[in-house]
Amino acid sequence: MTTSPNPSPDLIRQATITRQSAKKLARTSNQERQQSLLAMAAALEQSMEGIIKGNEIDLKQAENQTLQSSLIARLKLDREKMINAIEGIRQVAALPDPLNHRQLHIELDEDLILERLSTPLGVVGVIFEARPDAVMQIASLAIRSGNGAILKGGREATISNQVILKVLHQGLTYSCTDVSTLHLLTTREESLALLNLESLVDLIIPRGSNQLVRFIKSNTKIPVLGHADGICHLYIDQEANIDQAITIALDSKTQHPSACNAIETLLIHEKIGHVLLPKLIPVFESYNVELRGDPTSCTLGIIKQANENDWSTEYSDLILSVKIVPNINEALAHINKYGSRHTDAIVTDNLTTANLFLDSVDSAGVYLNCSTRFADGFRYGFGAEVGISTQTLPPRGPVGLEGLVTYRYVLRGKGHISSDYISGVRQFTHRSLAV
Template sequence: MSRSALSPSAVPDPGVPDPSPELLQRALAVRRSATALGQLGDRQRRAAVKALADGLERQRGLILAANRADLEAAGADGLAPALVARLKLDATKLDAAITGVRQVAALPDPLGRRQLHTELDQGLVLERITVPLGVLGVIFEARPDAVMQIASLAIRSGNGALLKGGREASQSCAAIVDALRAGLAGSAVEPSALELLTSRQESLALLRLDGLVDLIIPRGSNALVRFIQDNTRIPVLGHADGVCHLYVDRQVDVDQALAVAIDAKTQYPAACNAIETLLVHEAIAPVFLPMAVAAFSAAGVDLRGDAAARSLGVSGIAGEDDWRTEYSDLILAVRVVASLHQALEHIASYGSRHTDAICTTDPRAADRFLAAVDSAGVYLNCSTRFADGFRYGFGAEVGISTQTLPPRGPVGLEGLVTYRYRLRGEGHIAADYASGERRFSHRPLPL
């Protein structure tokens, strides 16, 4: 199964176009603005993020009108329901996004943190300091609210951003970026730190901007993410699949587990952190599944089960492909398992390392599940829908990473910085240490 990862070794398809001179100039402008942005202090960057929120507030009417136009076009084009749900930006959703931007402004500064401080020898002192990545290239489908999240995190962490939304969200994205840049116009950050790409040709050419773009973050379908991973030399951060599981153990609070299951599937089925497979221990299945079938049916969920699940009321048939499918819809695969071990084996075989949960009252089963499941998020007695940067207190997220190397899970400010080693000396030369004339002390100093 494909796993998402930082993948700078991909060989681009010859069909991916080189950037045009005009796109190169715009990318260079973002790069220059990002360099200046990364040297600003905490107070200036914090004020700039607040200015982003103010800009959104001032132009909220234009943003909502642009989104309504996109939704009308989506209806005419027959856009899939899951994409329409992600595309919709009503007043409530916009208010939540603006609140998220203000929360990002209030977060501690991720830059200039000293992670290591060592005296290598007298007068020769080494530091490791957090610094911005540089320029982010973000490609996303039908998620206009992603523009606000990404822009706020980028500016707060000292990074510029090239943003490319899907065609279906073109008017919404343009209105949002106009509002964001208008907000920055009164701050210490140059509006050119944020740039919106508008054509498919530009989004493809973005993959060729190695040297100008430091990280690409795709947010969209499996096909989109995999295409990007396969066609750029720029590191890619994201996830290709969101096949999340909930396992209901033999010892469980049935009512609690049912509430968690319903929320994890139906609260927002188009989200990548909604469950796609429900695993139920055979000892509790005769009690739990009839209740679950009734509750899920009332919520409009299409259940597809194995033979054991169908004998307990699940009507649809689950095939092999169902265990590995991210439906992003009101469809749920159900399997009855003989043991916790079998549940763990199923998740290891079919999961995408996104978010998986267990409902149990057995502390030993809980501890084993939390230790054994190799996912970015592993939960006990709560909905997988909590896998979200806003809910984690990050203010927002640029995406969710399912790679094993960090950053992992919802990626907020901490995932958008790297570090730099700084060494201060007084004429020290390596030859003195090679000859044995001087020796390293490697004495830790206070951070």
């Protein structure tokens, strides 16, 4: 089934301990979990210098190995990043408790009361590259939501991650959360074996490149929260406000080109192309964006031709493919064919066209007259982002703490048995009660 190795007895033992600690954590109060996060934040503050020194060892190693400068930038933990990460933990502590929400409350019959309550998932497995700040963020999200976490960072951040986890453990000793709730894996074999720990790990969260996510999705039966691709589109309708369209296109492409919610393809209605493109091309040139056009848009000023591969490429860079379409249906068909169901937007002043687009595009986010860059848990007001999911089933789109909880049905009776309802001695009332 998978290429992953079988988990070693030691990994199984450790994951079992993490699971038991998580079960204990699941029964703690909101205040206790909040206090655990504050204790971690305080420990990080106290040991900030030590963490930065540990990180410097990783950085030196990375420089010696002449790793990519973008990777080194992500790896680096300076005072500012540490202060932000610690502030982030305090913000997660301040979020509303995701546990023990009563989502349903139904009287099935007199004295037979059904509740649906939010509960933690159990244990999450988190596999990430570079960024050692991810350890702090994930640890706080997991504990806030009553979950254990088994973490595996990139090799280049080994020392940083180990020092951070040691400090987080130190902090947790001043809380009611067992230190074994957070466990760090150190070898690649362990992280591969983690993907086979179906009975002990409930969710895998990959943080890293599309290649990493794709590899993980192909090698585990455990549910994966994440997305391999972010091919987002912006469609500029014939009834668009031209200045607004250019501003939105520019923001969607250039504000953070390597983000998954940046656009890769611009679709333009043929009736507006000859007015829009002569204005848009110089603006995008001034932002160093390389435009790659279909034959029609190349007749309107785009120099470089797009090929078939362009429509399904996530550039993650200052490159944008452009296509002229004869009508909205062709735009919808293009998005349906090449999109990754992440986030797609339309610019139009026509309400009917807008609604047709918003109803027809089968993506996690469908936007009207705004930038695709809003597809983000913080911008949506969730206070945290566990990941962005492009799967069809919930959770979908940007996922906050909600992605780390599930629910349980609790039914309380007074000797109720099913045969009474089958024989007709008793009848269900199915009365909704206040949640």
